[in-house]
Amino acid sequence: MSFLVVQNLTKEYPLGLLGKEKLKAVDDVSFEIERSKIVSLIGESGSGKTTIGKLVLRLLKPTSGRIVFDGKDVFSLRKEELRDYYRRVQGVFQDPFSSFNPIYKIDRVFDMVFEEFLPEVKASERKARIEQVLVSVGLNPSQILGKYPHQLSGGQLQRILIARILLLDVELLVADEIISMLDASTRVDVLNLLGDLKKRGMSVIFITHDLSLGYYISDEALIMYRGSIVEMGDTEKVFRNPVHPYTRMLLESVPEVGKKWDLRERFTPELIGGDSASCKYYDRCPIRERHCRTAHLQMVEVEENHKVLCLKAGA
Ligand SMILES: Nc1ncnc2c1ncn2[C@@H]1O[C@H](COP(=O)(O)OP(=O)(O)O)[C@@H](O)[C@H]1O
Ligand SMILES: [Mg+2]
Structure with a gap:
């Protein structure tokens, strides 16, 4: 059984x-994540990605559905169990500046990790551990420690947050658009860092509006449209053999694989108001048929580890 199971969220x-x-920002979403896998959650702005990330991090409560981590319902965890959860599951977000309190030196981020989660580590050992994780994210500890957040760049702050994840040795990282704010040279480094985390056995939910990033980094891809996963599975299969008309449209709009392409540049579909059809893509779908309006939609397996939410898939 996968160690994270999201059911009808x-x-x-x-x-x-x-x-x-x-x-309805997230609408009946189900997926699973295994250890040491990077799963990308790809969709345009407003499709519900961040909401899923926040639900996994327990920053929001679901309206319905379940999230099960290592066999336990995440929303039933209390006290010690909850602390243990945050010891194992953590997030890093798009804007690194907002994760730091401007009045404290950077060092405090690490001190808090020790106080909250690793009290057993002796004070004498702490500095060496902090320096070690800073070096492993490509930072020079002497240029970081003792500084205030405003004295560092967004790229440096983002790496510090990843260093914090390393210090905790988390098992599941929710990474929400963490690449977007970085300049091109830092981007590759942070992507490679995520690859290193995976080698250490960590899983990552990699949230992005950038198709190419999702393709580049992930083992599995979930394509989201207006709160629903419309296509999911092995990244290579989803990208090489897209079946849902929405995924096809997205991929056809990318001139070449490897070129960055920003979904925000396109459109933000209106979520508010009644849907005219059971399929949310109905109004835009080039291959729709009348029964797509009313029929009950279900994920269909088109090949092993590749599913699509479309009545016409496999038809
Ligand atoms: N706290 C909130 N209150 C009301 N609506 C929200 C809130 N947070 C997000 N939304 C709405 O939910 C939808 C999904 O948002 P979000 O999960 O942030 O999408 P994404 O990360 O894919 O851009 C959007 O329409 C957004 O405006
Ligand atoms: Mg978001």
């Missing part, structure tokens, strides 16, 4: 002042 946000209307 749904998250609705209240809309408007009275919150009577609801926005």
